[in-house]
Amino acid sequence: MIALGAGQALIPLGAVVLFFSLNQEQVVFVDVTQQVGIDFVHYNGATDEKYLVETMGSGGGFFDYDGDGDLDIYLLNGAPLPGSELLQKPPTNVLYRNNDDGTFSDVTALAGVGEAGFGMGMAAADVDNDGDLDIYVTNFGANVLYRNNGDGTFSDVTAYAGVEAGAWSTSAAFADFDGDGFVDLFVCRYVDFSLSTHKFCGDRARNLRAYCHPVIYDPVPNLLYRNRGDGTFTDVTASAGVYVKDEGKSLGVVWGDYDNDGDLDLHVANDTMRNFLYRNEGQGRFTDVTLSAGIGYSEDGQAQAGMGNDFGDYDGNGWLDIIVTNFDFEYNALYQGQPGGVFIDRSYSTGLAEPSINFLGFGTFFFDYNNDGLLDIFVANGHILDNIDLFNSLSTYRERNFLFRNRGDGGFEEISHRAGPGFSREMVGRGAAPGDFDDDGDEDILVTMSGEAPLLLRNEGGNRNRWIGLRLVGRRSNRDAVGARVTIEAGGKKYFKEIKAGSSYLSQGPLALLFGLDSAESAERIVIRWPSGEVEKLGPAAAGRRLIAVEGLGVVP
């Protein structure tokens, strides 16, 4: 103990150190959902029948629909089912415009994106390279592609584009896999559940109904659409080598260059079946390398209930890693990318698995919440059985979310209990996306729910460390440079991120990148690997700024 002086209480040295480090650490997330004007409440159509689709939730995300530089929010909604409670007004998807003053306005009707289908997920990208972001909405039923008209409105061009898909779609993601300068589209599809083939599941003897386990349904093949560049798409699933008939039940998809060969590969999270890792071989073809890459299963060879996923380099070794969320009594899986394109399951050794065992994870992403240059992890949790406590008292329907801080030593620490009131609430989390909606230099969080209002968590304190923002504009590459890899060197460290249009679970984060620089005053070097293959080296650039880099022209004012 140290004596502080006569008459003063003695404080143990350890406590002083701890107090000091807590103050340095202190980044909290505050729920500002209502405060900013988001009054959306998700409608899941819940019935006594317990149709499986009711409980899978809907997603949403951040994207700048009006090109004014700030992040707007789009939220997907469910729809009535036979036996649902009657409503005065049909529920629709909702688009909120960021007013750039800390508030949002509902512009759904004006924009024409208030579709009333059973909405699942979204992906946003500039499909026609005309300078604004279009939206693809997945549904339980036919999907919808909205073309942005550039004037605050959208047009439904699904039929013309040929991307209706049908059946039950879940996550979707855009990326230019063939390098022709136009973003293509991968659509996950789940199971062959339909209202007419719905069955009783649960404990008949106790007259307890539960949502059916997906094992009783067959998978529906995913779809890969190639963008022809004229506003239409072609289904190239089979020719690309990603058509799978008897495996799948896909819920999450993310594009990323996991093998560092310059093209975009694909990871798909599947429910109760092995995940897929497709290596892009060029020439429009993929190879399923799941097993040889050491990924796809738990460390003891069990297929897990893959829900959401994301790529990111958490350990800074220059190879993408993968996070996949799973069911309760499984664990969230973290696969560490290794040279040569293989993975090692580090779920337990990094500290990610243990806290997650009694939780059911959905949306997840890598992000740097405290701008220390290290990728942290967020997980949105929430069970699928609203009566789970009647089957197992160790599990609950409403669950708290997780924030895992990257310690920088290869491990993570679960710090949700210290991350502010936004993390203490229990909820039925589904989609999740990061995004700096208030433009203050740190990443905030959007979480969508099943049957409840979403959660918009504002990051308070993350911008105490330095940061730099970067938006890319492609010329030979697709317009928003989806798939570009940006590597930053700052303060003796090097980190990279890739631009993604769709990831997590049913969700989308912004296309502009935000890099934490820790205490570095500037980014000494910025290397952009454009989707076209061109590599541009920029910098140095002072911290605290948002840059726009145009392909071939460098940073523009």
Place this chain on the structure above:
Amino acid sequence: MAWVAATGFTEPQVQIDEPFRRGVELFNQGKDLEALQVFRSAAFLAPENAYVHYNIGMILEKLGLSTEALEAFRKAANLAPEEQEILLALGESLYWASRLEEAAAILEKAAGPPPLPEALEILAAVEQAQGATDKATSTLKHYIELRPEDLDARLLLGEQLAGAKRYEEAITVLKAGLTVNNVPPDLFFRIGEGLSRNSEERGEAVRYLRKALEVDSQHEPARLLLGRILARQGHLEESLAELQQVANDHPRSPQVHFALADIYRRLGRAAEAGEAQRRFRSLEKDAQESDRRRTRIMVSATTARELLEQGKVQEARAEFESILELNPESAEAHATLAKIAYSSGNLNEAQRHITRAINQETTVGEYHFLAGLFAARTGKGEEAESELRRALELDPAIPDAWSLLGVLAADDSRHAEAVGCFLKEASLSPSNPSVQLNLSAAYRALGKTVQAEEAMERYRALLAAGESKR
């Protein structure tokens, strides 16, 4: 369940001592139906004797007549509400009938004081079925304090504690079981598994896993986990040896091939890694397909039974036919389709289905009864009798089989045999008036007019009782 009570010591003995003793003797000789008849007579003589009803319940339970057994236990419990053994039987019966709340209340009482460990054991199962996992764990702990030698219960408790992330407690509970003689390999394995979570305790984990393998060298999970731990410790060649052993002993285990693929890959043996991967994928696909089929059949069967209960016979039929698409040899589906066909008057189809059911499951008494019934309806008396006898050999508790056999015997003027069959039917279905009518006719045919009249009296009484209930 416990044996029948040797005595009904709660009541005055004089009238039923001898029948009680006789009933117990017959039961111990394996003559369940005869024992049942005797105890039913004893119940008639001494309806307030709780243990008579208890013994009736025990025999009915053994015969598979669970609903009737439950009623007998309930009667016994009403007469002797403080008798723990009777409450235990009632509680267990309620548990198997999925009447969990009632079961819990009864078993809590049965558990004592003074403590009755068996009641605690079943109470824990009830609480687990109710989803009250914490409570179940606590009850199971209490049970194990009373029965420390019950290693199965100890393993179950260890699993529950591990599921609740109370890992250290789980290991303590499991280790306490090591003092018992003949420790099963599973106990060593579970301890090893628990210790292996902590990287600092992996050495000790290895020790316990090796002990499991000393007891049972073919314990797949123990050797598989040992192989994995050795791999995590970097002892790849040792790990490979263990995993290869598992693969030899259990070639159809997908997990071992998955683990082998990983080790081969890390050892740079790409071709063998590829082969192991292929093997894993093939086995995994088979396992998944089997799992998928099994789950679908289960869900379809539940739906089908529900439809039948609702009287939606055609929809139920469609559901059972969908089960046959997944499993063409499903005996349950064939048997149910046989019943549906029979009720629609389609005997040929009924016989076709029941034959397939019997081909799959030759030892289900009910199926042979149905075969006998269909044969009788098509005039094939000998065949019918043969099937009915086989049915009753397998399951003497099918009252309708006794009834039909008695009718066939009576039709063939074998009235003494008919009487025997009807008496057995009556012991199983004491409230059924029609059996008394048949019995009366058979006695009359034998010239036993007194017995015939007594049976007729019972018939009238049961009819009247049935009328007054309505």
